[in-house]
Amino acid sequence: MASFALFIFTLVAFSSSCSYAIGPQNNKTLLSLASRIGINYGRLGNNLPSPYQSINHIKSIKAGHVKLYDADQETLMLLSQTNLYVTIMVPNNQIISIGADQAAADNWINTNVLPHYPQTRIRFVLVGNEILSYSSDQDKQIWANLVPAMRKIVNSLRARGIHNIKVGTPLAMDILRSSFPPSSGAFREEVAAPVMLPLLKFLNGTNSFFFLDVYPYFPWSADPVNNHLDFALFESNSTYTDPQTGLVYTNLLDQMLDSVIFAMTKLGYPDVRLAISETGWPNSGDFDETGANIFNAATYNRNLIRKMTANPPLGTPARRGSPIPTFLFSLFNENQKPGSGTERHWGILNPDGTQIYDIDLSGTRPVSSLGSLPKPDNNVPFKGNVWCVAVEGASEAELGQALDFACGRSNETCAALAPGRECYAPVSVTWHASYAFSSYWAQFRNQSSQCYFNGLARETTTNPGNEHCKFPSVTL
Numbered sequence: 476m477a478s479f480a481l482f483i484f485t486l487v488a489f490s491s492s493c494s495y496a497i498g499p500q501n502n503k504t505l506l507s508l509a510s511r512i513g514i515n516y517g518r519l520g521n522n523l524p525s526p527y528q529s530i531n532h533i534k535s536i537k538a539g540h541v542k543l544y545d546a547d548q549e550t551l552m553l554l555s556q557t558n559l560y561v562t563i564m565v566p567n568n569q570i571i572s573i574g575a576d577q578a579a580a581d582n583w584i585n586t587n588v589l590p591h592y593p594q595t596r597i598r599f600v601l602v603g604n605e606i607l608s609y610s611s612d613q614d615k616q617i618w619a620n621l622v623p624a625m626r627k628i629v630n631s632l633r634a635r636g637i638h639n640i641k642v643g644t645p646l647a648m649d650i651l652r653s654s655f656p657p658s659s660g661a662f663r664e665e666v667a668a669p670v671m672l673p674l675l676k677f678l679n680g681t682n683s684f685f686f687l688d689v690y691p692y693f694p695w696s697a698d699p700v701n702n703h704l705d706f707a708l709f710e711s712n713s714t715y716t717d718p719q720t721g722l723v724y725t726n727l728l729d730q731m732l733d734s735v736i737f738a739m740t741k742l743g744y745p746d747v748r749l750a751i752s753e754t755g756w757p758n759s760g761d762f763d764e765t766g767a768n769i770f771n772a773a774t775y776n777r778n779l780i781r782k783m784t785a786n787p788p789l790g791t792p793a794r795r796g797s798p799i800p801t802f803l804f805s806l807f808n809e810n811q812k813p814g815s816g817t818e819r820h821w822g823i824l825n826p827d828g829t830q831i832y833d834i835d836l837s838g839t840r841p842v843s844s845l846g847s848l849p850k851p852d853n854n855v856p857f858k859g860n861v862w863c864v865a866v867e868g869a870s871e872a873e874l875g876q877a878l879d880f881a882c883g884r885s886n887e888t889c890a891a892l893a894p895g896r897e898c899y900a901p902v903s904v905t906w907h908a909s910y911a912f913s914s915y916w917a918q919f920r921n922q923s924s925q926c927y928f929n930g931l932a933r934e935t936t937t938n939p940g941n942e943h944c945k946f947p948s949v950t951l
Contacts, residue, residue: 511538511539511540512538512540512780512783512784512801512836512837513538513539513540513541513542513560513562513800513803514533514536514540514542514802514805514836515544515752515753515802515803515804515806516529516542516550517544517804517805517809519811520808520809520810520811520812520826521810521811522810522826523807523826524826526547526549526553527553528828529550529806529807530550530553530554530557532806532824532828533806534557534559536823536834537835537836537837537839538836539560539836540559540560540561540562540598540800540802541554541559541560541561541562542562542599542601542802543564544564544604545563546563546586548587548590551587551590551591551595551597552591554595555591555595558596559596561598562597562599562601562802563587563588563597563600563601564600564602564604565601565602565603565624565628566604567603567604567606570603570606570617570624571616571617571620573602573620573624573628574619574620574621574622574627575620576627577630577631579627580627580628580630581631584628584631584635588600588632588640592637597640598639599640599641599643600632600640600641600642600643601643601644601645602621602625602628602642602643602644603621603624605647605688606618606646607647607649607666607670608646608647608649610665618669619670621670622673622674622677625642625643625674626677628642629681641681641682641683641684642681642683643678643683643686643752644674645686645687645688645752645753646686646688647687647688648688648731648735650662650663650666651663651734651735653734654731655734656719656720657717657724657733657737657792658717658720658722658733658737659734659737660733660734660735660736660737660738661737661738661741662738662742667742671738671742675739675742675744675747676744678744679746679747683748684747684748684749684750685739685747685748685749685750686750686752687749687750687751687752688751688752688753688804689728689753689754690754690755690756691707691726691727691728691731692707692755692757694707694727694731695707695727695766696764696765696766699765699766699855700855700856704766704771704854706725706726706727707775708756708774709726709774709775709778709779709781709782710774710778711725715730717792720793722792722793728754728779732749732751732799733792733793733794735749736749736791736793749794749797750800750801751783751799751800751801751802752802753802753804754803754804755772755775755776755821756771756776756821757772757816757817757821758772758773758808758820758832759816759817759820760816760817760820761815761926762859762936763856763861763951764816764853765854765856765857766851766853766854767816767817767820767853768851768852768854769831769832769848769851770848770851771851771854772821772831772832773833773834773845774848776803776823776834777845778842779801780835780836783799783838784837784838785838803823803836804821805821805822806823806824807823808822808824813925813927814925814927815925816934832846833846857951858951859936859950859951860938861926861948861949861950861951862909862913862934862935862936862947862948862949863909863912863913863926863932863933863934863935863949864909864912864913864932864933864935864939865905865908865909865912866930866932866933869905869908871904871905873931874904874908874931877908877911877912877928878907878908880928881908881911881912881914881915882911882915884919887918888915888918889907889914891944892910892911897945898910898944898946912926912928912932913946913947913948914947917947917949920949
């Protein structure tokens with residue numbers, strides 16, 4: 476998963492780039508794209524299999540489409556031996572140069588598309604990843620160059636006779652300033668006119684898709700006591716009716732998707748099609764990440780596949796019958812992703828290729844025929860003390876560097892580790908690092924500190940201290 480901007484969605488009801496017109500052949504192509512559930516293939520891990528092995532794993536789960544976060548040459552070459560549709564990505568840091576120079580766009584296409592197309596079935600080029608979730612001065616320069624870069628990529632494709640690769644950009648739900656009820660959906664003011672309006676004009680003119688990274692887990696887990704889990708997992712028998720439109724909703728994903736549709740409509744583009752570039756549910760996480768477990772992840776993804784592969788397409792309440800190309804996040808648990816525990820636990824597969832839970836992306840197997848699941852034990856918020864300690868087997872050299880970092884921010888953090896103080900003994904890097912991690916986390920957690928330390932730390936509910944040394948803890 477790319478960076479996740481936490482999107483707080485208020486729940487009230489539950490406490491081929493083508494410029495030609497849409498015709499039968501185009502509808503057939505769209506249905507083919509939408510009926511093939513895609514998978515996001517991220518590689519932020521030090522224990523992941525080779526691209527060759529990974530592609531075999533992708534085929535084993537019957538994915539129809541694979542989305543890359545780059546245009547890796549080896550992977551694209553290997554994909555030419557498959558029938559998988561492929562999506563590639565222009566990195567955020569190249570948008571400004573491409574937006575300013577057609578030659579840069581031509582070079583990118585010459586380097587990353589022409590050597591592989593059409594043998595590799597590239598269908599989408601995505602320009603950037605969630606760029607509106609960042610707002611530094613440099614980021615705002617990227618905002619300004621987004622649509623110019625997309626135009627130049629399309630120009631380059633067409634100049635080379637390529638008309639069946641669509642160009643888009645994936646955005647997170649934090650593009651909205653209002654989202655509930657869905658009919659109130661509206662884009663943030665600072666992006667609506669300068670970015671969204673030209674973007675929608677481009678997507679509409681090229682018959683492309685509005686790509687959306689949409690995660691019902693985040694709004695549900697923001698208030699898991701009052702929000703109904705079944706509604707987020709497509710399992711609810713209850714409904715919500717939008718008071719403005721009368722549209723009836725049976726799940727949270729549809730509410731989120733329609734809020735974007737209404738936001739586009741308010742800018743005068745009611746018909747730009749949606750594609751889901753990322754969605755999923757974490758299979759594990761930190762103690763304060765309620766509901767991140769295998770049962771919920773499997774339930775969400777299985778039901779999502781059933782919904783998105785339905786024939787005829789189901790669409791959403793605002794767009795009945797509209798097919799929605801969809802990519803699950805993600806292929807693997809990626810152990811080098813920074814942030815909270817869920818960031819490293821969105822995978823369908825373990826690094827050795829075994830399935831974390833039984834799943835079939837083709838949608839041909841009934842959900843009832845898929846394997847049984849472990850009973851969830853964290854669907855209600857955890858209450859108690861949590862410590863942050865060094866992971867077993869961590870390198871002493873790396874722990875030493877992390878120890879220096881943890882102790883360097885404040886004199887108070889590691890005062891108890893000084894010679895002669897209560898936590899000095901036993902004198903070992905692991906002991907001192909564990910104390911420093913717990914102390915740092917307890918001291919700075921309210922400032923978004925995580926128990927991660929470049930993968931050297933983990934959370935525990937077992938008190939690591941002793942009768943002489945009391946480790947600081949976080950109380951949830």
